[in-house]
Amino acid sequence: MEYKYIIVEKQDNGVGIITLNRPKAYNALCTPLLDEVSSAIKDFDSDNSIGAVVLTGGNKVFAAGADIKEMADLGFADAYNNEFVKKEWFALEKHTKPMIAAVSGFALGGGCEMSMLCDITICDTSAKFGQPEVKIGTMPGAGGTQRLTKAVGKAKAMQMCLTGDMIDANEAKEYKLVAKVVEEGTVVDEAKSMAAKIASMSQPVVRLIKESINNSYESTLQAGLESERKSFYTTLALEDRIEGMNAFVEKRKADFSNK
Ligand code: CAA
Numbered sequence: 348m349e350y351k352y353i354i355v356e357k358q359d360n361g362v363g364i365i366t367l368n369r370p371k372a373y374n375a376l377c378t379p380l381l382d383e384v385s386s387a388i389k390d391f392d393s394d395n396s397i398g399a400v401v402l403t404g405g406n407k408v409f410a411a412g413a414d415i416k417e418m419a420d421l422g423f424a425d426a427y428n429n430e431f432v433k434k435e436w437f438a439l440e441k442h443t444k445p446m447i448a449a450v451s452g453f454a455l456g457g458g459c460e461m462s463m464l465c466d467i468t469i470c471d472t473s474a475k476f477g478q479p480e481v482k483i484g485t486m487p488g489a490g491g492t493q494r495l496t497k498a499v500g501k502a503k504a505m506q507m508c509l510t511g512d513m514i515d516a517n518e519a520k521e522y523k524l525v526a527k528v529v530e531e532g533t534v535v536d537e538a539k540s541m542a543a544k545i546a547s548m549s550q551p552v553v554r555l556i557k558e559s560i561n562n563s564y565e566s567t568l569q570a571g572l573e574s575e576r577k578s579f580y581t582t583l584a585l586e587d588r589i590e591g592m593n594a595f596v597e598k599r600k601a602d603f604s605n606k
Pocket of ligand 1: 411
């Protein structure tokens with residue numbers, strides 16, 4: 348697929364990079380852009396040479412949300428019948444490879460929601476997160492009231508969604524919306540090196556861990572613990588588990604085969 352709104356790169360170390368590239372509109376998430384992101388994620392998901400993905404808007408802006416100009420004429424029937432913010436977001440939500448959001452500048456509305464559906468979000472000191480939909484007479488529609496509440500808690504989520512106020516990088520860190528804050532201009536490199544570290548691990552183990560952590564949102568503690576234990580037993584059947592433990596005992600770096 349030829350891409351107009353994103354740049355897709357594949358590194359030799361198993362890292363895939365998707366860069367939103369609509370700078371004149373602060374990477375506003377128009378439908379064609381979302382279709383391209385979905386397509387790139389699906390390609391990376393089915394590519395065995397890719398172990399982790401970085402999703403970024405580059406070192407200036409992440410994304411200023413859904414495209415308001417596109418939404419201006421959107422009515423209920425069109426949105427409902429065509430599953431607006433559902434079908435375009437499905438691939439993003441269902442990605443199986445660990446995905447790191449590298450955020451610089453604005454991550455607003457759908458941009459904040461896109462960062463939250465990644466597995467890890469890191470940002471630089473210029474980052475500003477917000478759910479400003481209330482200011483334009485609507486509300487978050489792609490996880491802003493759900494994932495945000497789970498990440499930052501009810502009081503902060505209410506404040507952000509009801510006032511539309513943004514929070515800066517420090518507050519995002521304090522409220523556990525991001526895993527790490529780095530210096531301005533370095534977030535993409537930081538995300539790439541984190542992704543390279545993940546891509547160097549055994550892919551089936553990484554996937555089991557990701558599924559198990561995500562499962563903690565959907566299940567009770569006991570059910571989650573049971574499922575985690577079974578996943579742990581599953582790793583014992585992997586060649587990579589034998590390689591990993593032997594490498595430790597022999598004081599060498601493990602060479603995983605993803606089997
Ligand atoms: N959609 C479409 N275009 C956008 C946009 C968006 N979300 N955000 C910015 N742009 C465009 C502007 O229209 C402008 O284009 P023109 O030069 O053609 O006029 C360009 O980007 C630059 O924007 P500004 O002139 O406004 O730049 P600024 O520096 O003064 O302000 C901003 C930057 C604070 C990000 C401001 O643009 C803004 O508030 N944007 C809208 C943020 C927003 O409300 N996001 C939520 C969208 S709704 C949503 O996401 C729903 C959902 O949950 C699915």
